[in-house]
Amino acid sequence: MTQMTTLSPTSLSLARLLDAFSAFIDLAAGFGADLRGRLTRGAAVRVVEGEAGVFTLALPDGTAAFRLDHAAAPLLPEVAAALKGREVELALDSGRFLFRPLELPRGAAAFLDGIVRSQIDRLTPWSAAEAAYGFTPPEDAPDDRLALTVAATARARISPLIDRLKAQGAGAIRVTTQPDGMGAPIRVLDHAASGAASGVAGVRRVLLAVLGGAAGAALLALVVSGLVGGSLDAELDDITQRIAAQRRAMVAARDGQGGAGGQLAALERRKREAPATVLVLEALSQVLPDDTYVTELQMEGDKVEVAGVSREAAALVRLLEQSRQFAEATFVAPTTRAAGEAGERFHISARILLPMEAMR
Incomplete structure (x- = not known):
């Protein structure tokens, strides 16, 4: 009988987290190894067919x-060196x-690598795994499209050449071709140096050591913060008590039990009498027609100034006057019409009847 083991959601989440961390470390190690290789190796040489x-x-x-x-004689010593x-x-001949x-x-510009790979078996006699391929930089084409040229050949045709260069101690090998009439060479294959894997492993070990040291430092900081946390908690309790005392004093003053009761009552009265911005916006949205757009709103006391764009700016004053929320509406500046706009720009001032007078 086969016994099945079911993983808990916590175990699955931890496994995904570890996989993501490992992938990040591999990516960072590969980047670091590539950068180190570029800094340490000499200038590239070009072998032309x-x-x-x-x-x-x-x-x-x-x-x-x-x-x-493979059947050729050994390379000249100066070439091997x-x-x-x-x-x-x-740089291979374009006849290959x-x-x-x-x-x-045009929207496929960000996904060219994956799209070309998926099209290789349709454009060539080989699958994507069997082919070495590349493509030219995309150019604009009619009907909002991009045009490019794909170059491909069988990997088996160029593998012996790469093996021969590797046998001579060459580092990274980049295979290109340049068809007639085209400017820049097309990169069709990149072969990493033989020591790249060990270089990545070395950088990975360094990264893990650095991250381990950072984790140790974070753990030490956590221990120190726990030791200091007792005094901070006491200070927090003291501050909380002071805030509570201030709140009690403010409540007592609001109820007229303190010397500041009159000031708080005046503030409460002013808050009730002054029109709320939300209410003014709601009233404007009900009065103004759908083809009117407000771009600026200023309030001062019971006055409001509104600026924006409307198809019939002249009718806005009448609409505001007819409403129960505004009065004394008038144009602050002449209406204008800018090029390319469907309506007229307006700037109107009015007196707000909210919240007291409108409720009568």
Whole structure:
């Protein structure tokens, strides 16, 4: 009988958290290893394929020609020395590749890598796993579309060349091609250096050590804060008691039991008599027509000034006067019409009847 084990929601959440943390560490380690590699290795060298499969490499004292197929003779010592530990750009002849145009909607610009990968088996005889491919930078096309050119070839056709360069001690290898009539080369494959995995592992160990030290420091800070927390709690209790005493004094003053009772009563009376901004906004929304937009609202005492845009600005004064919430409405400035706007700009002043007079 097979016994099934059911994980609790807490265990599942912890597992997801650990997976996310591990993925973050791997990403950071890869970035750090790549940065360290770029800083430590020398300048890249360019190996260019010419006619009949002959490759050339620029050397300080001239240009060396050689072949990279498995049956070829060993490379010249100066060529092997120039390749060892260096980043290599392997510029292959365009005859090794298929070139296919591709048009996409403009909104696909942020997802070109995934879209091209999904289209490889339709554009070429190979699947995405079997092909080495790349594409040109997208260009604007009619009907709000993007146009680009995809270059692809079978990985099996270029793997022997990469293996030969690796055998000579080359570092990272970038495979490109440049079809006739196109400006920038198309990158079709990136091969990491042989020591990249160990470099990532080393950076990962350093990151884990740093994070472990930070966790230890945080734990120490937590212990110290717990020791100091007793005195802080006492101070907090004292402050709470002072606030409560002040609140009791204010309540007593509001009820007329203290010297400040008159001032608080005056403030309460002013709050009840002054029109609330929310009520004024609600009244304006009921009075103004739907084609009117308020862009500015100023209140001072029982006066309100409203500015905005309306299809019939001249009718707004009449609407405000007819309402039970406003009176003495008048234009503060002449109405104007700006280019490209569907209505007239207005600036109107009125007296507010809220909340007392409107309730009579």
